[in-house]
Amino acid sequence: MLVVDKGRGVGGRLATRRIGDGVFDHGAQFFTSAEPEFDTEVATWVDAGVAAQWFDTRLEPDGSLVTDGHPRWRGTNGMSGIAKHLAASLDVRTGCxxxxxxxxxxxxxxxxxxxxxxxxxxxxxxxxxxxxxxxxxxxxxxxxxxxxxxxxxxxYHPCIAVLALLDGPSGLPTPGALRPAGEPLDWVADNQMKGISPVPALTVHAGTATSRALWDASDDVVVEQLLAAVPGLASGPIAGGVQVQRWLYARPVxxxxxxxxxxxxxxxxxxxxxxxxxxxxxxxxxxxxxxxxxxx
Ligand SMILES: Cc1cc2nc3c(=O)[nH]c(=O)nc-3n(C[C@H](O)[C@H](O)[C@H](O)COP(=O)(O)OP(=O)(O)OC[C@H]3O[C@@H](n4cnc5c(N)ncnc54)[C@H](O)[C@@H]3O)c2cc1C
CATH class of the missing domain: 3.50.50.60 (FAD/NAD(P)-binding domain)
Incomplete structure (x- = not known):
């Protein structure tokens, strides 16, 4: 069996990128499990040290946390680390x-x-x-x-992601994520608080309507508008430490x-x-x- 992937690495939308010393998950942010078969699979990832629990609360749009006891899993070194673990025993041709x-x-x-x-x-x-x-x-x-x-x-719904190295702590509340779940922002995460980045590194996902509206805008405009919309952001982006990713096929409608x-x-x-x-x-x-x- 041969696996081919056009990406430089494996993972697809389980995507982790570095900018300077920062590490960013810029596609999927965490995952849950409700099926015994997937629970068993996740347990093997935890045993292998590639997945860990991030938090176990529901993030309300107003920033409050509601305990529901369901683990939200993350990759220990970013989400793509789980895909790398799965690919290790396979014949994979990347960049193809x-x-x-x-x-x-x-x-x-x-x-x-x-x-x-x-x-x-x-x-x-x-x-x-x-x-x-x-x-x-x-x-x-x-x-x-x-x-x-x-x-x-x-x-599919599109999603624009902004990745920004910050010049100080983001000021996001525990667990380092906000889920405005609407417009202009769908999601904000502090990858340092998440435990995957040694330095403050912010991921911002625009909502579907905002992603469509800003699709053809310049990166500068996208960055300015999306960072300005992050509630309570306590630090600014480092020059040269910001990137924009446009996911045309983020999630099936x-x-x-x-x-x-x-x-x-x-x-x-x-x-x-x-x-x-x-x-x-x-x-x-x-x-x-x-x-x-x-x-x-
Ligand atoms: C911004 C964003 C946020 C998300 N947040 C979450 C979340 O928090 N929780 C959650 O559970 N899910 C989330 N998702 C969804 C989740 O990432 C996807 O459902 C899941 O990763 C899809 O996996 P897949 O294998 O179906 O597709 P993909 O991961 O897209 O894999 C498809 C693969 O096909 C390859 N490919 C495509 N065309 C070619 C070609 N021509 N030649 C070779 N290779 C090709 C790609 O490189 C890719 O690796 C998010 C997605 C995005 C984009």
Whole structure:
């Protein structure tokens, strides 16, 4: 089995980035677990030292905390560390951006951006669905009409993230996160308080409407508007220590009911990821398991 990923590292939206001495989770911020199968998986990550509890309260939009006892998990060294742990025993080719998937003599042919060709009897594709469809279209794959209709309808919310090294403590309340859960901000986190950054490092996520409104704005405008909206921010950004990430496919608007999808009338091809069965990290993990079961 071969895993290819266009990213420089593995993880996709389990994304951790460094700016100077700062460490930032800029995609998924934490995950919860409500399924015994995922609980068991998370326990192995905790044993391996790659995941730890961050907090176990609900963050209300007004900044208050409501104890509910459900662990919110983080990567010990950032969220991407969990993906690195999972990938350690796999044959992974990073920096490999596929540009087409085609059917040829009853098998799959994947072509990457360096014209490399990979042949496979079966494939699991976990890219966001519009990107997956673009790969099939580039390879002139004729999808079954039901598959095409259902997959064309899968849509995602965008999210703009601002990452800022700060010149002092952020002033965020314990546990180092605010969940305004609206506009202009959806989420703010202090990665130092989270335990992954040695220096003050702030992640700010815009809400969906704000992300759409600011999508084509310059990074300077985005940074100014989003940082100005952080309630009670006690320090300012360090010059040269700020970056903007635009996630076009941050979260599915609605998930497909099936946990993974075997495409009809083609060599074995299963689509999986957070658009299937359940959004977010636990949904993506469950979808991966469902994809494996379908293929087997
Ligand atoms: C800003 C933001 C905040 C979030 N917050 C949370 C949160 O707090 N809690 C939570 O549970 N979830 C959160 N999520 C959602 C969570 O990150 C996702 O649900 C989950 O990580 C999706 O995993 P996946 O494997 O389905 O997709 P991805 O992680 O997107 O993986 C798809 C992979 O496909 C690769 N790929 C795509 N196209 C190609 C190509 N052409 N060639 C090769 N490789 C390709 C990508 O590089 C990527 O690694 C958040 C997401 C974002 C963006």
């Amino acid at each position: 951006r596929l540009v087409s998937l085609a059917v040829d003599n009853g098998a799959w042919t994947a072509v990457d951006s360096d014209d490399g060709v990979i042949r496979a009897e079966s494939i699991v594709v976990t890219a966001p669905v519009p990107q997956t469809l673009a790969l099939f279209d580039a390879g002139a794959v004729g999808l079954d009409a039901n598959d095409r209709r259902d997959l064309d309808a899968v849509d 609605e998930c497909r009911p099936e946990a993974a999808r075997l495409l009809f009338g083609l060599p074995a091809a299963v689509l999986a990821g957070d658009a299937f069965g359940g959004a977010r990290v636990p949904g993506a993990a469950a979808s991966g398991n469902a994809a494996a079961a379908l293929l087997l």
